[in-house]
Amino acid sequence: MPELPEVEVVRRGLETHAVGHPIGEVEVLHPRSVRRHVPGPTDFVDRLAGATPVAVHRRGKYLWLSLDTEEMLLVHLGMSGQMLVQPTGKPDEKHLRVRLPLSGETELRFVDQRTFGHLMVDRPGERQDAPAVIDHIASDPLDTAFAPEEFARALRTKRTEVKRALLDQSLISGVGNIYADEALWRAGLHWSRSTRGLSGAQVLELVGHVQDVMLEALEVGGTTFDGLYVDVNGESGYFERGLNAYGRRDEPCGRCGAPIIRESFMNRSSFSCPRCQPAPRR
Secondary structure, three states, rough: OOOOHHHHHHHHHHHHHOOOOOOOOOOOOOOOHOOOOOOOHHHHHHHHHOOOOOEEEEEOOOEEEOOOOOOOEEEEOOOOOEEEEEEEEOOOOOOOOEEEEEEEEEEEEEEOOOOOOEEEEEOOOOOOOOEEHOOOOOOOOOOOOOOOHHHHHHHHOOEEEEEHHHHHOOOOOOOOHHHHHHHHHHHOOOOOOHHHHHOOOOOOOHHHHHHHHHHHHHHOOOOOOOOOOOOOOOOOHHHHHOOOOOOOOOOOOOOOOOEEEEEEEOOOOEEOOOOOOOOOOO
């Protein structure tokens, strides 16, 4: 699933190509892609017709286009979603789900192989700068409003594993499996360490590594690990080459040379170094 760096790359692309261009007659080619828009596909199309994006924002893994109608077009990429900018008339992609024509002979295309992603139109919530539906999503580690000390205090009150806490979008948003593993490797912490046993200094160090690894990924367009994530121009990111833990099972650790191991975690995989990140005693 695209995480914060990948979604930010897409946001920047949409900001460049969509802002200031009125939306034409939208086509919903697969209703599942607008399933979260409760009034239905017809209402979705009607509310976007003629609206003009005036800004593009992001919180964690969510991005949205603020419209001149005072509503917002929310985009969640899910597992395989792509927001592409294409010239009008270019042949459709195999998994094209929603087409949003723009002025200037271009269009936005929501392409989603697995149809876990979705689009919806929403109004501002309690936090007026974001759609109401994501009011519960916490600030992300690259947000100027993010307060590391507050996050550290909240995390240490949880009785859970440190990786579960990093993936808890109500605590900190935008962190997924890849960047959690990378930050934990840098911090020398095993994913199953108890949050109760971490000091405030350890949590702040971990947050610093989360921020650093995400900024480094942003510089090279994010991580294209399964071939599904691309930017608005269809180009892949290159941070896979800089991964130290995730997906590197049996490869030597870049610090100590021990083979990276893979362990089952929440029906997914967690990668770590058994020497640099020793598992806690049970």
